[in-house]
Amino acid sequence: MSGEFAQLVVDEAIFHLVPQRKRSDPVPAELKLSEAVCQLGEDVRGKIQANFRGVLTKHGRPVVEELEVKRSTVPDRIYEYLAQQRDLVDVSIDLAELLFESQKGRSPAGLLLVAAARLGGKRALLIVKLEQEGGLRAEDVLVEGKRTFDMSYFADLLMTEHNKIYKAALFCVDGVPEDGPIEGWAADKQLAGKMAQFWLQAFLGCRQKEDPKRLTQKFHEAAVDWVDKRVDDPEKSVDYLMAVLVELRSNTVTLDPTAFAADHLDLYDQDSFLAYLASKDVPTTIFDKDIARVAPRLSELQIGFASGISIVAPVKRVREDIKIDEHSDGTSTVTVKGKITSTRSHYSARKDDAPHTDGQTPGADSTA
Structure with missing residues (x-):
């Protein structure tokens, strides 16, 4: 039709x-x-x-x-x-x-x-x-x-x-x-x-025909995926992802991907973004927004490094407390400004972690 x-x-x-x-x-x-x-x-x-x-x-x-x-x-x-x-x-x-x-x-x-x-x-x-x-x-x-x-x-x-x-x-x-x-x-x-x-x-x-909750979820997934796969500039990728999260968290009851692209993306990135949405069956025209399915994902932004290091920050603090400097060799320096208040161990079930087959907690002593 x-x-x-x-x-x-x-x-x-x-x-x-x-x-x-x-x-x-x-x-x-x-x-x-x-x-x-x-x-x-x-x-x-x-x-x-x-x-x-x-x-x-x-x-x-x-x-x-x-x-x-x-x-x-x-x-x-x-x-x-x-x-x-x-x-x-x-x-x-x-x-x-x-x-x-x-x-x-x-x-x-x-x-x-x-x-x-x-x-x-x-x-x-x-x-x-x-x-x-x-x-x-x-x-x-x-x-x-x-x-x-x-x-x-x-x-x-x-x-x-x-x-x-x-x-x-x-x-x-x-x-x-x-x-x-x-x-x-x-x-x-x-x-x-x-x-x-x-x-x-x-x-x-x-x-x-389309449930607004599902459409909003598909937009979020496709937009984040596009930033991750198609945007090479680290600072720009943070800006674009921030724009996606802010748009979804806003009080508007509708979402217009074409207007979003025009307002938040560089001119030469707009067609790529809209084409990627269309390839994922996300409409590029206005639709009703309902963030019920994605709300828990909109409060924090994660920056990941090739080494496996990740930084997770509240969205409202990213622009104020995080600075990214890009270097000619393709690496970046990320500076986090703030007072350290705690440190703690953290376990993440990464795919490259070797499975433990002895039924014991990783790092536990195996001798009696």
Whole structure:
């Protein structure tokens, strides 16, 4: 599946008004459904496409249909459209009804946009929930006897600085295998990289394709491995590894490897770093960060020597208390500044240690 959202093209769009669903209301709210697609002028189409491309690029996460626990029939509707079994209007009405049923009472009223789209020239379906601050003022009109909404209103809604594209999803025909789950992308601007479960699971019937804990672990392992294998300058390797640890320890909830490379690596090292990540199946685009699996490894930095000597230092003290001088013969002098407070013996089960086969503690006297 292609992640080139710059190639996203919107051909047709239809809107439905989805009210807030309050079970306590004496008279249940009703959906306001369109019966025909909106007319899109080229200027409006271009601006709408740019808006959606930006949302998916920044917030989109790969998702896959959840087969073990089927919570929604939305994947079935997506398949029917992409397989050309049903048209856009019919499928969009089903999606509006399913969204209304899946969202909870605290979910605000909004508009569901369903668009016939193309991604890299291939058939795609775009699903977006949005809302305008200040309330909805939708006016329905008749086009050839069928109800739709005035596109001039929606153009203002989508392109004003006051609009809120809350949640979006995109599915392409490439992600609809005959013998496997549907795949696509989902985005949620409200939760800073996370995703509302009602949108992802209850409505879309999907889960994130990659577990953020696993992705973060893979990034850490690949980045450390790249520094160890591809960076020859000892001082630079410390700086790069420090940058990795600081980035992972930061309070940000997402991680963008491309931005990290641009911010922390020399220009001629950036392509090598990103290519190495890709070779280890680590995405080079933004993903959700979760350090649960790597947290114990982020507090200390270890500097190892060919002789087997290692220096372990708290990350927060490395730049202040450690100095590295590189020599022309390839060796380095590492100076540690500080007051010695303790010395102790240390045992490390190194691979080159000879095994002890007599069942005795190394160094113990074997005579009675």
